[in-house]
Amino acid sequence: MKFTKMHGIGNDYVYVDCTKHTLKEPKEIACLVSDRHLGIGSDGLILIGSSDTADFRMDMYNADGSRGEMCGNGIRCVGKYVYDYGLTDKKEISVETLAGIKYLKLQTKDNKVSKVCVNMGEPIFAPDRIPVLAEREPVVKELIHVCGRQWEMTCISMGNPHAVIFLNTPVKEFPLEQTGPYFENHERFPKRVNTEFIRVLSPDRVEMRVWERGSGETFACGTGACAAAVAASLNGFCNREVTVELLGGELEILWKEEDNCVYMTGAAATVFDGEICLPEGLE
Secondary structure: OOEEEEEOEEEEEEEEEOOOOOOOOOOHHHHHHHHHOOOOOOOOEEEOOOOOOOOEEEEEEEEEOOOOOOOOOHHHHHHHHHHHHOOOOOOOOEEEEEHHHHEEEEEEEEOEEEEHHHHHHHHOOOOOOOOOOOOOOOOOEEEEEEEEEEEEEEEEEOEEEEEEEEOOOOHHHHHHHHHHHHHHHOOOOOOOEEEEEEEEEOEEEEEEEEEEOOEEEEEHHHHHHHHHHHHHHHOOOOOEEEEEOOOOOOEEEEEOOOOOOOEEEOOEEEEEEEEOOOOOOOO
């Protein structure tokens, strides 16, 4: 199987061009390639395919093989892949995902994509669509009991479910590995949840760490950064234009009043191309 390793500010995936062929067992392949000791090493697997409704299709699998609806950092790399590898010459493209069609604007340098702006669509606040078990909409400053204490959470879907927790201390000091799994698998999240732990630095800047369902802590989460920016605005901490500092770098998030859509701009990078021999039955 030929592949390309790419990352969006450290959120790394294995990308496979499936515009001309398909993979039989993508869930099993995702687990195999994601292993950082026995495989290629990544946060998951992303397949780039053809679409009847958009320019391309993105199918995303987490490191544990579970299917993800959407990946903000991943879709930026999809934009870079299809342009850099000659699958399109357009600088404005559409990509079909399980969270709907997303629209990308590609920024190039030396005829290669360096940054991508993605229209991530409108944030979803309805509890049953996030989904989260809650009685009010929007789910802002909702109390939840995790790890022996009460937390205030703000829940949003950006195509996948997010719970945003505000901290008063630097995010690097937070015991994410001990706390994240309990949020991810809490009974109030029927489809599990991505949890963002953020600290507000100023009205236009926050820092964030994320525990992603199916992958654990990652260097960055694009949909999570969008959810964090929207949550910070909803709670009155930040403006609608926010820089989100993540372990792997920064993302620029703009929640426009005009169309209520969230726009994410950030880098996309290619690490290397390669080929891996798959076990019999997975080819």
